[in-house]
C-alpha cells in the first residue's frame with residue numbers, strides 16, 4: 001500500500017500534458033466487445049480503471065495487445081461469452097463502468113449477465129434509466145441478488161424511441177452501445193451531452209455504426225448488422241485538465257496545460273477567471289496563471305455544458321483559500337458528494353454542509369495534515385489542498401486517485417511540486433477498493 005507525502009507551499013511552473021479521457025475510455029473499451037475485428041485505441045489513459053476493463057475483456061476471450069503505454073489493439077472476433085464467470089466478479093464490482101458490458105453483450109449476443117457495478121459512493125446510484133432503455137429495446141431485464149441479467153427473446157434488439165426521465169451519462173452510453181446493432185432506428189431523447197458521449201459516438205461510427213446527434217439532447221441511431229475493426233484516438237480528459245488548472249489556482253504559479261480541447265474547459269476557465277486566475281486559451285492548450293489573491297465565488301454543478309460535478313471537490317479545495325464566503329452547490333448527485341469536507345477540515349478549512357450545498361469561509365492558510373482520498377475526485381481535492389497548504393500533508397487510500405489520474409505524482413513533480421509516493425506497511429491501513 002502507498003500514500004502521497006506532500007510538502008506544500010510551492011507554486012507550480014512548467015507544462016503538463018493531459019492524458020486520454022477516463023470516462024470515454026471506460027465506455028469505449030466495453031463497446032469494443034461489439035466489434036468483429038481489431039480495434040486500435042490510441043490516447044488511452046494509463047490508469048487502473050482501464051486496466052481492469054482490459055482484464056475483463058481478456059477473460060472473456062478478447063485478444064488484447066498493448067502496443068505502447070497508451071495504445072492498445074483489441075480483437076473481440078472470437079469472444080463467445082455472454083455471462084461473466086465468477087472469477088471476474090471481483091473486477092466487475094470494482095468499477096462503475098462494468099455495467100456497459102450489459103449494453104455491449106446484449107448488442108452482440110442478445111444476452112448478458114454481470115454483477116452490479118461498483119463506483120464512488122455518492123449515496124444511492126440508481127440504474128433505472130439503463131433498465132428502462134434496454135427494456136424498451138426489447139430486452140427482458142432482471143436486477144436481483146447483486147446481478148444484472150438481460151435477455152432478448154427476439155434474438156436481436158429492436159430500435160425504438162426512448163425518453164430518459166433523468167439526464168444520465170451512464171444510461172445514455174449503455175443504450176447507445178446496445179442500439180448500435182439493434183434492428184431499425186433508435187431515438188434517445190433527453191440524453192447527456194458530455195464530451196465523452198460525443199467521443200463514444202465517434203468511436204462507434206468509426207467502427208461502422210450510424211449514430212447522429214451526440215452532443216445535443218437527442219441521439220438517433222440507425223442499427224447496423226455488426227461493427228467492423230478500425231482505429232480511434234480518444235479525446236483528452238476534461239477533468240484531469242481541470243484538476244491541474246485548479247491546482248495552479250490553489251498553489252499559485254504559471255502552467256501550460258497541454259493536449260486539451262479548450263472548448264471542453266470553458267466553464268472551468270470562466271469560473272477560475274471569476275476567481276482572479278488568468279486563463280489564456282490556445283488551440284490545444286490553456287495557460288493558467290495565479291500570482292495575486294484569489295476571489296471568492298459561488299458555483300453549482302450541472303450536466304454538461306454546466307459546471308462538471310467531477311470538478312466540484314477540487315474547486316471547493318481552491319475556494320478554501322479564497323478570502324470571503326463561497327458556496328458550492330451539487331446539482332447532479334443527490335447525496336451531495338461532500339465526503340472530502342471532513343478531510344479538508346483537518347487541514348484548517350472552514351466549511352459547513354447543508355443539504356446540497358457546502359458553505360466555505362476562506363482561510364489565510366491551510367495546514368498540512370494526515371488525510372485520506374474518500375473517492376477519486378475527493379482524493380484530487382485533498383492533493384490540491386496539500387499543494388497549497390503550509391507544512392506536510394499525507395494522503396492515504398490513494399488507490400482511488402490512481403483509478404483516474406495517470407501518473408499524478410510524476411506530473412506534479414515535473415511542475416515543481418514536492419510530492420512523493422511512499423510505501424505504507426500493510427498492517428497500518430485497510431484499503432477498500434471500490435470505485436467509479
Ligand code: EPU
Pocket residue numbers: 023026096097120124125126127128129130131166167168169170171192309310332333334376377404436
Ligand atoms: N440517475 C438516475 N437513474 C439512472 C442513472 C442515473 O436517477 O438510471 C441519476 C444519478 O443518481 C445522478 C444523475 O442521474 O443523480 C447523473 O448520473 P449519471 O448516470 O449521469 O452518472 P454515472 O453515469 O453513474 C458518470 C461518471 C461520473 C460522473 C457522472 C456525472 C463514469 C464511469 N462515471 O457517472 O464520474 O460524476 O457521470 O457526470 O462515467 C468520476 O469520474 O469521478 C465520476 C464519478
